[in-house]
Amino acid sequence: MKFKVPIFDVKNLSFSVRGQKILSHISLEIFNGEYVAIIGPNGGGKTTLIRMLLGLETPTNGEIKIFGKKIKDFKQWQKIGYVPQRASHVDANFPATVLDIVNMGRVSQRSIFARTNNEDKEAVHDAMLKMDILDLKDKMVGTLSGGQRQRVMIARALASKPEILILDEPNTGVDMLSQKNFYALLANLNKEEKITIVFITHDIGVIADDIGRLFTINQKAVICNNPKEALSCEEMSELYGIDAHLVHNHKHVH
Amino acid sequence: MLEIFDYDFMQRAFLAGMLIAILASVSGTFVVLKRYSMISETLAHSALVGVAVGLVAGFNPLWMAVVVAIASAWLIEYLRSSFSLYSDAILAILLSGSLAIAVIIVSLGGAFNNSLFSYLFGSILAVSEEDIITILVFGTIALGLLLAFSKELYFIAYDEEVAQTSGVKVKFLNFLLVTVVAIIIALSIRVVGSLLIGALMVIPTVSALQYRVGFLNTTFISLVFALLSVLSGMTLSFYFSLPSGATIVLCVLVIFVVSLVINKK
Numbered sequence: 001m002k003f004k005v006p007i008f009d010v011k012n013l014s015f016s017v018r019g020q021k022i023l024s025h026i027s028l029e030i031f032n033g034e035y036v037a038i039i040g041p042n043g044g045g046k047t048t049l050i051r052m053l054l055g056l057e058t059p060t061n062g063e064i065k066i067f068g069k070k071i072k073d074f075k076q077w078q079k080i081g082y083v084p085q086r087a088s089h090v091d092a093n094f095p096a097t098v099l100d101i102v103n104m105g106r107v108s109q110r111s112i113f114a115r116t117n118n119e120d121k122e123a124v125h126d127a128m129l130k131m132d133i134l135d136l137k138d139k140m141v142g143t144l145s146g147g148q149r150q151r152v153m154i155a156r157a158l159a160s161k162p163e164i165l166i167l168d169e170p171n172t173g174v175d176m177l178s179q180k181n182f183y184a185l186l187a188n189l190n191k192e193e194k195i196t197i198v199f200i201t202h203d204i205g206v207i208a209d210d211i212g213r214l215f216t217i218n219q220k221a222v223i224c225n226n227p228k229e230a231l232s233c234e235e236m237s238e239l240y241g242i243d244a245h246l247v248h249n250h251k252h253v254h
Numbered sequence: 255m256l257e258i259f260d261y262d263f264m265q266r267a268f269l270a271g272m273l274i275a276i277l278a279s280v281s282g283t284f285v286v287l288k289r290y291s292m293i294s295e296t297l298a299h300s301a302l303v304g305v306a307v308g309l310v311a312g313f314n315p316l317w318m319a320v321v322v323a324i325a326s327a328w329l330i331e332y333l334r335s336s337f338s339l340y341s342d343a344i345l346a347i348l349l350s351g352s353l354a355i356a357v358i359i360v361s362l363g364g365a366f367n368n369s370l371f372s373y374l375f376g377s378i379l380a381v382s383e384e385d386i387i388t389i390l391v392f393g394t395i396a397l398g399l400l401l402a403f404s405k406e407l408y409f410i411a412y413d414e415e416v417a418q419t420s421g422v423k424v425k426f427l428n429f430l431l432v433t434v435v436a437i438i439i440a441l442s443i444r445v446v447g448s449l450l451i452g453a454l455m456v457i458p459t460v461s462a463l464q465y466r467v468g469f470l471n472t473t474f475i476s477l478v479f480a481l482l483s484v485l486s487g488m489t490l491s492f493y494f495s496l497p498s499g500a501t502i503v504l505c506v507l508v509i510f511v512v513s514l515v516i517n518k519k
Contacts, residue, residue: 054419077421084416093463094287094412095472104409108421140466160420 005068006031007164007196008053013062015048022048026062026221030198032163035190037211038200044218046200047085050168054082078108081157081165090149092142098152099137102128105159127158130193131185147178151185158189164196165189183207258492267378267498270386270445271484275454277393277438278446279480280400282455283473284431286463287411292342293330293432294439294452296349300326301440302356302448305373310363315373316388316444323436326352331429376447376499378488389441396434396441403427408469447499454480457506461513479509 006029013026023045030036040046051057053064055071066074090096105127106120128134131151136144141152150170157165167186174182183203187210189195201207204214216222258264285291304322308315326348333344360370372380400407406427409417418424435455442451462475487502494501 056415056419075421077419080419082416082419095463095467095469096412097468100469104412107405107409110405142466
């Protein structure tokens with residue numbers, strides 16, 4: 001593991017908007033097969049960090065390498081599946097069936113004028129099967145429940161056969177039972193399918209058993225290699241503020 | 255009943271109208287889904303600048319309209335991506351700015367006449383064989399590009415950022431879409447008129463959306479609605495001596511209201 005090229009290699013990353021520091025001097029590595037959770041207070045820069053990893057924002061300072069390549073030279077974006085924060089808030093009027101959405105996962109791999117081939121069909125079928133949404137295939141996305149939509153969005157990301165899945169709190173507006181199933185699904189993707197997972201969440205207590213490492217982001221990054229220990233670590237409590245206690249209680253309730 | 259087809263100009267008008275219905279509705283689907291509806295109005299007014307230059311300088315107004323509409327579309331995309339301006343404000347500024355320039359050019363060149371009027375409101379009498387060929391050539395290119403990139407454009411309309419992170423060339427395709435839309439609008443103003451083309455591009459899709467079906471079916475329904483309104487609008491305009499563009503728009507409005515009512519939740 002030590003000598004392997006990390007999927008994400010972030011060095012000394014800083015980001016400011018109009019003179020206001022959002023992130024400063026972040027360095028971290030994410031390796032193949034890991035399950036990493038990112039937590040931190042709202043406005044602490046979690047989403048900004050993810051957006052920089054995906055090339056949606058350009059860092060003020062620092063360097064990002066993806067699969068060993070500088071981000072501006074990296075072309076194989078289909079290796080990275082992204083499920084954004086707004087995933088479960090689909091515009092109800094958007095004309096899309098579940099199949100329409102999952103098919104989008106194949107778009108970047110096709111060449112112009114190419115029709116959907118068997119490989120595409122298989123990948124889409126496979127992704128829907130894994131997310132258990134095959135029976136919803138022809139349903140309009142706007143009519144689904146929050147939990148179902150969430151699975152559709154992940155199926156779309158999986159259809160490109162990614163090596164890493166990045167999820168930015170995709171569970172707002174999803175009921176408790178669906179959330180529990182969802183966490184089980186993620187753990188399964190990581191263990192069985194060997195997909196690396198980076199998960200921004202507030203529910204750290206619930207997934208503490210699944211995750212390998214925990215990054216706490218509040219302008220700076222604190223990396224805890226043993227998440228269960230991290231839950232009681234004072235350092236994190238200080239960084240995370242009052243939320244740390246909430247997380248702690250959360251853990252005991254469940 | 256079919257005496258309407260005895261006239262050469264009506265045959266040309268129907269042919270041009272149907273071509274435009276296809277082009278406007280297919281491109282309109284992407285425009286509406288991208289929340290870009292107002293761009294059609296702005297580009298239609300920019301196309302008028304081309305028409306004005308054409309009329310005054312003696313070039314083919316349709317060709318000039320295509321050129322100026324494309325330039326305007328690129329300017330919109332450039333302003334949108336390079337400055338912190340609200341998209342709808344950019345559209346409003348360019349809309350009135352273009353109209354002002356067009357009016358000044360026409361006024362200085364002394365071309366305020368029926369010819370300009372026909373470009374504002376459309377005229378079925380005005381469609382020449384040369385126009386049909388221009389529409390056919392440019393229209394085929396425009397439609398070809400839309401179909402070639404339809405999956406990417408649909409993905410971008412759904413979620414621009416997710417499309418970008420999956421490796422879709424979002425910036426290039428946004429430019430491509432506005433270019434194609436500019437071409438289609440410039441081609442359409444002869445028949446429907448620059449003040450009314452926006453309706454033909456937007457309303458069929460918005461009506462089709464009321465049926466809450468998937469993407470392909472929505473595009474298909476929108477196409478049928480556009481064809482239906484052009485054909486019925488032109489027929490009514492022939493028999494009742496009504497202006498063609500306005501009659502077509504009223505027909506598509508009827509379709510919209512009916513779609514809205516029968517699909518009421």
